Amino acid sequence: MKRDKKLKVFVDCHVFDEGFQGTRTYIEGVYKELIKDTTRQFYLAAGNIDNLASIFGQHSNVVYIKYRIHNKIFRLLGYLPWLIVKHGIDVAHFQYRVPPLKFCKYMVTTHDVLFEDFPEYFPKIGRKVSYYTYKISAKLADVVFTVSPYSRKAIVQHLGIKEARVTPNGIDTIFFEKYDKVVMVQLAAEKFKINNYLLYISRWEPRKNQHMILKAFNELKLYESYNLVFAGETTFKNPEYDAYYAALPHTVKQKVVRLGRINFADMLMVLRGARLFVYPSIAEGFGIPPLEALAAGVPTISSNATAMEDYIHFMGQWQFDPQNYTEFKDVLLKALNNPEQMDISGIKNEIKTRYSWNIAARVISGYLNTV
Structure with a gap:
């Protein structure tokens, strides 16, 4: 599709404010590749943007957005949609959960739904919350990604969606x-x-x-x-x-x-x-x-x-x-x-x-x- 301006892609990077985990590795690996495409404009957002900049570097097509609200619920319900509107974002990429208010295309990566296949290893309340928020997010998203054929099959089955595309993890x-x-x-x-x-x-x-x-x-x-x-x-x-x-x-x-x-x-x-x-x-x-x-x-x-x-x-x-x-x-x-x-x-x-x-x-x- 031809565009008269750069596609604006927003990436929720709040996991970089926390410890090392799989979602952080995933975002870092994928977007170090994607930002090489200078025909797109990327907006990477987190609480500590100095940390983000040290990881992804300074590029003409990368803008770092500092989160002013750190409460996860408030950020998801209102702050993220406001940022998306403010910056005129075309596509936003989230991990597991997307904001319920939608003002652009949503991509979501659901890495797994292990709590459904192995409920004995997860707290009951956490399982319920994850199930409903993941399912709603998958329904709201325009495209769902996951990291393995195993997870794709489980996500389609448990979240009731038609398709999930596999984006396999890479090794640094x-x-x-x-x-x-x-x-x-x-x-x-x-x-x-x-x-x-x-x-x-x-x-x-x-x-x-x-x-x-x-x-x-x-x-x-x-x-x-x-x-x-x-x-x-x-x-x-x-x-x-x-x-x-x-x-x-x-x-x-x-x-x-x-x-x-x-x-x-x-x-x-x-x-x-x-x-x-x-x-x-x-x-x-x-x-x-x-x-x-x-x-x-x-x-x-x-x-x-x-x-x-x-x-x-x-x-x-x-x-x-x-x-x-x-x-x-x-x-x-x-x-x-x-x-x-x-x-x-x-x-x-x-x-x-x-x-x-x-x-x-x-x-x-x-x-x-x-x-």
């Missing part, structure tokens, strides 16, 4: 960069007092299955040779993990390290220094950490459930059913004892081909071309 090029393994191991030992460690990077909640790793770590007596390291902020408590950990002897506990929320530089260093990356999550809308680990050349084993079933094309025998403890232990021991059998170089090439932000950006750009 920094994970593919070369580094000195010995140096990374030394840095991790110096800063966090960890060495020869198994690593799991993910939010802390029951569906992430941290308790299964801990159980195997203890029963297989891996603590005699390794540390077990967890990194990631807590979303929900995991009573099963807490109970099992509390009953462990001190000799095992001292080999288990919870780093909690760490910055990106430390996360990358800890990842690169790992002996093995383990990802036993029960349910994911995409599941990007094992791909990042493999891109960084770290031996990795992963769940094969939900969206991660797509990884079978290149991970094969290094995947397992996250609810089959025996299978998990078998794959874990095979990876620790025979890491040379893992074709990490070949897997890295597959990941680089399949998971590029350019692919997701082309899907969104294709829609923008129709506006």
Whole structure:
């Protein structure tokens, strides 16, 4: 469609005011590609626009809008529609929820609806709120995007829409960069007092299955040779993990390290220094950490459930059913004892081909071309 002025695209970036999460990675990856198109004008909005500018840079076709209202409800109900009208926006892109007042075209990315397929892992009130707000937003949106074939099928089924377009997550090029393994191991030992460690990077909640790793770590007596390291902020408590950990002897506990929320530089260093990356999550809308680990050349084993079933094309025998403890232990021991059998170089090439932000950006750009 020919236009006599630049298409104005608004992007809600409030997640950049919070901690690292999948939606932030998604927006950053996609829009670093999209803003290369100078025939469109982009308006990126958040509370901390200096932070946004440090991430996306200064460009003639990018305007940073500072949020003056930080309450999420007030912002969604009235402030965002006002900003859209004020700046003459043509298309606005939101994650999960869109404003109920509509003065332009809406794009929404619904990353997953796991609370519908796995309600036991989510608080009841939160499930209800998410279901109705996601459903209303999907109905209001002119186009719905998601990040995996698994999520697309679930969204169409549960939210009652006709179509969701897949914009797969990409792996940042920094994970593919070369580094000195010995140096990374030394840095991790110096800063966090960890060495020869198994690593799991993910939010802390029951569906992430941290308790299964801990159980195997203890029963297989891996603590005699390794540390077990967890990194990631807590979303929900995991009573099963807490109970099992509390009953462990001190000799095992001292080999288990919870780093909690760490910055990106430390996360990358800890990842690169790992002996093995383990990802036993029960349910994911995409599941990007094992791909990042493999891109960084770290031996990795992963769940094969939900969206991660797509990884079978290149991970094969290094995947397992996250609810089959025996299978998990078998794959874990095979990876620790025979890491040379893992074709990490070949897997890295597959990941680089399949998971590029350019692919997701082309899907969104294709829609923008129709506006």
